[in-house]
Amino acid sequence: MKRQHGISAFILCIILFLQLPLAYAYGESSPEDTREILQKSLSIVEIDHEIERIAERQKQLAQQYETLSVQLQEQEEQIHIQQDRAGAVVRSYYTGERDSLLMTVLGARSFKDLFVLYDYYQIIIGRDQAVLDKYQDRYRNLQQTSTQIRQTTAELSEMKANLQKQRERVVALQKEVDAQIATSGDAAAIQKLMDELTLYWENIGIYEVKRYFKALASAMQNLPDFIQKQNGGISTTGTTYTIRIGQDELNAFLRSQNSIFEDFAFQFNQDKIIASGQRDQLQLSIEGHYTVENEPKNSIRFHVDKLVFNQLELPDTTRRMLEREFDLGFYPQKILSFVKATDVSTSEGVLEVKLAISF
CATH class of the missing domain: 3.10.600 (pyruvate carboxylase f1077a mutant fold)
Structure with a gap:
């Protein structure tokens, strides 16, 4: 039904447009003037759709920014915890605590004691490495999130400027169309053409x-x-x-x-x-x-x-x-x-x- 309505609208649009040369003979708008009005009206329709797309993208980016901000706060809290743990590990190596542990292993009096102490030593060293690795992972994630936030902020700023630009274009075009319709000599016929063209474009043309x-x-x-x-x-x-x-x-x-x-x-x-x-x-x-x-x-x-x-x-x-x-x-x-x-x-x-x- 939607498609048939669009076809009927387009046929009516063509009939009206074909009548324009006769109207022009009586001092009304020329076909070229009418075509210019229709082109501008179609541009208004399409720029309006672009405004909708930009607004939707803005909404998505704003939600993404909020999500990333929450993630950044959580990651900052986690990294402070990991930073303290990693700092303790580094200090233990710097002060020689791990060296004394190694000397204890090497000073074992029997193979049995050696193996037991060595297992403990391996566990402690492994945990130390896990703490350091986890800190590095947290830090990388923090940096990536920060970068994403900067990129999202920049894109939001660009979107805002683009949205304002497109809105100004629509306002300017609408003023031009209104002025041309007012001086056309047959505003009702021109408006009818615009409405039918829009109907045809949105129901059939764009598809x-x-x-x-x-x-x-x-x-x-x-x-x-x-x-x-x-x-x-x-x-x-x-x-x-x-x-x-x-x-x-x-x-x-x-x-x-x-x-x-x-x-x-x-x-x-x-x-x-x-x-x-x-x-x-x-x-x-x-x-x-x-x-x-x-x-x-x-x-x-x-x-x-x-x-x-x-x-x-x-x-x-x-x-x-x-x-x-x-x-x-x-x-x-x-x-x-x-x-x-x-x-x-x-x-x-x-x-x-x-x-x-x-x-």
Whole structure:
């Protein structure tokens, strides 16, 4: 029922939008002005969702901070106890108490006494070592917890600043939208378009966009096997390896992985990648680029620079959310385990990755 409602809303949205040129003839908003309003309204919706994500993450971090603070207090109490015990052990060695104990063992008058005393000596020395080890463990745990608290504090501070920034963006955009609606000549129709677009996006649009990203992420997991099977896909010059992937080869590979890509294609341009397609009432265009990343592991990472849904550009918050949720990169070490990527570039129709032997 939810999906059908979303489809009906979108059809109504299209009908209203198609009527705009006629309205424009009578001095009202142009289609370009209306598209700008709709794009801003969609950005407000998405930035609002980002605010919700940030607020939720803030809540989690605050709980984590409280937990870590309690742990730190408990560890500080424990380490004071262990510190006193460890200090006593160290003093006993420093003052020679353990030496006198050893001399007692060595001064035993019979083998029986020697073995008994030696067992006692081993037990005492073992306990001493256990006390020292426990103190070191407590100290390491204390240091780790302190580091985690500092990191959590810094992340909370960053989250707070980001939250404030996004709220200011929403307020500014809302003011712009309100002003444009007021001067549009048909505020009711524009508001209706905004409401129906929001309904369609939240019920269908975002899920359809995620379907493409999920399918891409899944296909990229199998890209290393595909490259290995291609004749001439990998070349070598000395200790340098090069992977070359043509856009036609990549598109054929994607279509072999999922039928969703029958109407979707990648295009390699100079330092830019464009992936676009249309299915039913959905138009999607993704523009981005690859970079070499070494953390957490060596990879070719895809960055979304522009995302356009049904001719409406989505904000950076949506792009970053999709990047976090779906891994569109690939890992050269799954192709050749002894190499790592050092450079990646795109030119007309070709993606090229440079690899070097990893020592």
